[in-house]
Amino acid sequence: MTQASTANQRYERQFSDFVGGNSTPDWLNTLRRKGMEGFARQGFPTARRGNEAWKYTNVAPIADASFDHGAGATSGLALDALKQVAPWDDAWTTLVFLNGRYSAQLSSPSTGGPSQAGNLAALVRSNGTSVQARLGSLVDIGEDGFAALNTAFTDDGAFVHVPDGVSLEAPVHLLFVSTEGDRPFVTYPRVLVVAGKKSRATIIESYVDIGQAEYFTDSVAEIVVEEEAEVEHYRLLNESDSAFHVGVARIEQKDGSSFSSRAFYNSVALGRHDLGLTINGSECYSDLSGLYVTSGAQHVDNFVNIDHTKPFSTSRLYYKGILSGRSRAVFGGTVYVREGAIKTDALQSDKNLLLSPDAEIDTKPALFIWADDVKCGHGATAGSVNADALFYMRSRGVDLETASKLIIFGFATEIIDTVRVPGLKDFLEKTVLESLPAHRFEF
16 A cells, blocks of 8 residues: 555545534535545645646655644633734734634634624534635635645634725734644644725734644635725744645636735745635736745745736736755746736746755746737846945944844845734744844855
8 A cells, every 4th residue: 555545544534533523514515525535536746757836845744644633732822922923913803723723712803894704613604605605616626635635624714704895904814823732733724815896905814833843734725806806915934843834825816906915934844835816807916925934954835826817917926035054945936828818017036045055946937928918027046145245244344143144134124024014014024033044154
């Protein structure tokens, strides 16, 4: 029996126990079974040949490990301890999920108003129709084993609905926290965001760790941006050095809408984010940026795809990485311009700062264009800093260690400075500064 089939059978047994102990609507159980069937067919993408999307990321450590479903503790965390490791503002609408389960004690949901933000498990029971219409509508479980596995075990998670014409004054923070467990465990966070026509919303999606637990997070997010809606989305990954995290996100934009994404990845043993944006409308604007900081033997993979299907839209894709130790990062950025998507304006770039001769970046920007009259470009760089910048600072009395750290942090601030939520920006500046390695540039 192969390792892959053993892993499949392990999750199939967990799934049998899971659905057998749940009393949920038929439509959700049907969706779950489709997810399990999809995972049984595909399994984990461990093949090294003919698997271009996973060419530089080996998920065998996930496939070979035994993670128990529901093994993490779901209580006992103090709010003060949580505020030390996660961005926090009492003015935000905050939904906290502890080891995969919603924590009413730690959350501060909004009260009143037309918008809806709550945990999926409760909303399925009270108002399943609104969830049923959207859940699983953007994710293709026939193409991704991780998305299929998440769908099979979908239970709790976050649902945010912003009605037509409504502008949320405060950000909605979806905070997923992992803590120590008796044994390695797996969680399946699910996020569903629907921004109605001409609405505005800011969504913060955070994954943090308290302790150094060994666990696997398999997350899926679906975001629908209706006509002329505006959504700002921030994603923070700051987990255990013993953690594995694979996230799949699918976003759809309609006519005249705007979507911005800011991704920050700081600490995880193996992390992968598969972000797919479909611009399914004219005159849309999309701005996707990210910053990843890796050290030790960490591995971070950003797989980002933007699909222009309609004309007169603009997209920007800009990621930066800071790598040290024996860490490795992967960036796969692809822009598709479909037939008829004239007047598309699409630019993408990936820049990396390598602080160690043993660090490695595999970057692969790509363009696929089937339309005329478009403006598209891409590029990627990797290397050290300009010697002149270091000389300038040293000539003004700044010691070598301080000058080196300031230059590295300056490289990161180009992305951090685009954050428009003050409390989140302060947290990111502090976190990135603390995570930067002690380094001395020498030429």
